[in-house]
Amino acid sequence: MTEKLEDIAGAMMSKGQGLLAADESTSTIEKRFDTIGLASTEDSRRDYREMLFRADDAMKPCISGVILYEETLFQKAADGTPLVEIIRKAGAVPGIKVDLGAKPMAGFAGETITEGLDGLAGRLARYYEAGARFAKWRGVIAISDILPSSGSVRANAHALARYAALCQAAGIVPIVEPEVLMDGTPGDHAIARSEEVTEATLRIVFEELAAQRVSLEGMILKPSMVIDGKNARKASVEDVAERTVKVLKRTVPSAVPGIAFLSGGQSTEEATAHLSAMVSGFALPWTLTFSYGRALQAEALKAWQGKAENVAAGQRAFTHRARMCSLAALGGWRRELEKAA
Template sequence: MSERLEDIAVAMVANGRGVLAADESTATIKKRFDSIALESTETSRRDYREMLLRSDEAMRNYISGVILYEETLFQKAADGTPLVEIIRKSGSIPGIKVDTGAKPMPYFAKETITEGLDGLAGRLAKYYEAGARFAKWRGVIAVSDDLPTWGSVKANAHALARYAALCQEAMIVPIVEPEVLMDGAPGDHSIERSEEVTEWVLRTVFEELGDARVKLEGMILKPSMVIDGKKARKASVSEVAERTVKVLKRTVPSAVPGIAFLSGGQSTEEATAHLSAINTIRDLPWKLTFSYGRALQQEALNAWNGKAENVAAGQRAFTHRAKMCSLAAKGTWKKDLEKAA
């Protein structure tokens, strides 16, 4: 495929296809494996991700790109085939998580700053050589009546812009991910507060991207949806969709080719229903799709259960969920389709 940033970005949000976030850190995937009583080793992590990547129907029809953890980018399948090659042969694009995690921000209680800029240019060159054509960096924004602070919003937006510029210099498409948390402490904020903070954050992020001279046509935005806190009242699906689109219209330039939402603590079905409702709102300038981790993988993980004899069952579960997300990216998902699985 084309090596132009703009063409890669467009391919990542192709109609009905989205991004599989398989970039869990070693610590995070251990927690996932603990839920099925499976020891997290280099081999078990490889086997799990290979199971997903060899789900031919899902990968060819519904997945446009795969975000990998550094370990996975350089791993080979059980038969010796590089995992990156499996991704490419399916028609999908390999990507890489490049931040080193959100760390406590000095003098800003309960807020974080994402690290990983030091030495990033050199790492990007190595990742490009290994086959990565896009990258991801996540900035985390806590929400309460008093949070976030301007210092936190500004610092995380600036880091996202610096990362994005370094990616484009390395001919890698940046996924810019400012996550406004729905499940942070105390997690009882209203959807109105979520809307206010999300608009503030996105406006600041695009100001910083502009200052850093990032080419908007060669990037993807990965925002959280406008949704109330985990412990707050549940807004309706239509309200989430309407408020999310309203904020995007106010803040995201039309030059950005696509928006791939994170699931951010939503249940599998919630993330699917919200995405579908968002995509029923027509005449928007961007493609709106998914970049889900747990919301794409949880059913497959449970079906696989760490056992070789369950690989086919895990792949069926992954294919079903990817298909549901694909329908949601077209605005045609229906709850009844879940029962038909």
């Protein structure tokens, strides 16, 4: 029986659960491993992700889906069990990052266009056969006093929409990820500028999704929160929550089943606090949750240190972070719960 896109999306947006972004490219995970002095090899990458996926106390109650890098989708655990099977047994949906990265956009200095549409239909068929039931594509939107240009936003929105249409034709739920960067140049933009750019970007994204006949009920939005620049004075948690919800209500149709935020350079606690404030403080037409990478994994990586004897410690750290994010997705996170851990 063919799985319905809206059913898959609904499972991914289960109350109090969120997405683990374990789709770091080989170059990105090498940088993460450098922080603990671990060589990045096929085996070490597998061992790290297996540690996370086998953390049942985190996975079963808190994680509804896992975004994988292509290598991981086809990998087997040390005992020969496919990693996809371990994810499924934990009750989560396996997914796959399908874009080929943001590359400099010809004619648009300081801006990028995400590549990967060529041959995507064939890759999606292979990923579906391997067990993936959702996919992710990231469009990167630069921000400054003069950026982004309308041409760059429109090009990235069109690519996101074409990707989404191809996914749905393949029976795969698309995660549509337009990220307005917090660390643009010079990175000192105020939160009001982030709000302006995020709203304009999301309007164009949903125009393009409609033009490409993407079913809103069978997709998930993964936006950045409305936050100030990396080098700007930090806005309050309440201000971030209020501005983010205001933008979403102005731009995202209620037919979209869920919104899973990226952490986008925020600290672990910042990303958790902002999500919890949005869920607890506003009446919303969609489910809000998390789709975090570093904000879910940083503590686990530090505890693990690449050593077999530290697997249990790494899993405990991952479980704590996943539980905090789960509480945030329910609107019940409090800072004192971090100190009690």
